[in-house]
Amino acid sequence: MLTEPVPADTKPQTRPERPAVPEPPQADTPSARALDLSAYYARVQEDLLARGLLRVDGGGIDTPFTDQMLARNFERIALAEEYTRGAGLQPSSGALGEIKKWGIPVRVEVIFGDSLSAEDQAQDLQTLGTYTRRLSAVSGHPISMVSSQANFHVLVMGEDDKDQLRAALDRIAPGMEASSRAIFLNLPRPIHCLVVAFAESNSSSAYRQAVALVRSEHPDLSRRACYHEELAQGLGLANDDPNARPSIFNDDEEFALLTSHDELLLKILYNPRLTPGMSADQARPIVRTLAIDLTGGGPS
Template structure:
């Protein structure tokens, strides 16, 4: 479940750069002249708990597939977790914001998931969170933005052991030690997103499932922070009914009663009939998402993935994601086809009540298209619908970009004072979502240059 560097999926929109040349960074924008200072960085407060959308019968199958398989499809022989309190320390080139986000995350794990985890910075802590320059991470694990490794307590120990069975999760029977590696020199949100995904994997599921709309345990990277579903999974992981070493059958026998206790509302539904995701489709998506492959080949492969979803009858978020990827890959050479794909993705995502954040990601693409075609009322409507979703799911880079679109539409419709205020508000979120001033101003320029006016 390593979070990969995938420009196609980054909220930093390749679609904008693809639609129009990127101006020099030194060029001022009407939103924020280069000699002005940016507002203070904004961060999110108390998380909004989203209602669970599936029955306990469905969650039982999800839990088993998450806990007893690797992403590669390789089966794990036994259930594993940390037994006893989980201590955490930070190391490497970390900063205050990273520590603040880590403390907020561990508090959520304590209160929402009941996990006995806390930061104490003891040298012998069970989990080390080490911040390493991105270039160094990519040199050792190409393409990975962040990842977690068992049985090591830091970067140097990992380098010494990385080609040995010691760092193979399939050989673990009880978790005792692990290290989460995050990039030290990227935007605060990217570090936070890595903390959520990789710390959750360090203590919980080792697999991702493309069928999960309301979970960070999904390789589509749409969710930035742990969801209510993820917290339920972690609460079940650390419930007294389970222990390290249990077989899949033993866990399956315990889960119905366990979930009934933890999530009584989930007893009212029935199991959804979602088929497993074929390895062929996963391979196609991985090829299409890899920037190391040629664009023409990636476009063809993404179209094959769409056709495969239709052949399997997957009228769910997998259909949405395949169309989303196809649209992103074709936005330059065939914008009409890309727009149609984004509409198809939006339609697929709207059918799933758990796929709200996915719709917000698609909204960025739709707003880019409508703004570039002078359809300001549509742009405003798209942004207004998606902004509360981006806020609820704590995605600052997505939120800031949508607000920039809204500001452009308002400006064109004659609401200049409101437009300027929305732009100003977007910059505080952009500080957290995009990091450097250069990145923020480049984003503003990209959005503005889409505007035909």
């Protein structure tokens, strides 16, 4: 808040007989910063929808893709990374790395900040329950919602939940790198949501834990889009690529929700023939064979 100097012609006000006692602020009253972010993200969503983006149809006859396109997109999305590991939000070189995935059951816990209404919390729990069941069915990997002993934590918090966010990070990820923790606590406005996945060790590509942050200031569809993207990225589809279509792993925001193409990416990733740590050269012939099998060798 800016404090301006008092104008020179301002006169002293008459002092009341009894000092007015200010009412304590209501705990459920959003701060000016939170209100500003809510208004901003509402405008962003309205603009995207007005331009025909944030589609929820999953792709159709206007978005065909071939087995070759699917295999290429898998390489760019599953084998490259969006950011350099341990370097905050510094973009990666784009080089292909290793297969990264979970080898243990994924147990998803949702932690809501007080800034999200009880009604929205109930709605989002239902959304996430349906979505985790879909992810499990598509990937063939055990993925479920739990209330304890979670290893995939989804934090739904906003500007007014910073104390809760710090406490949650202290509890679930005490060993998180300082650079990653700083991003969680001071998320730049252009970053709508994010996820960080942790491997079993520095030399491993087998995930054992993940923490996602979704801003509570988002309107419903944008919050749902964040759930779809961050959970899928936390499973191992870690990168975005401008040529992937129809896909949520594309910064053009054409699609809000996991598409039929993205489901095939998950099917490929969690095929038992692909194992954590497998290089791009080792994975490539397997991926090509799976892509042909999944598309029938023609446009999908």
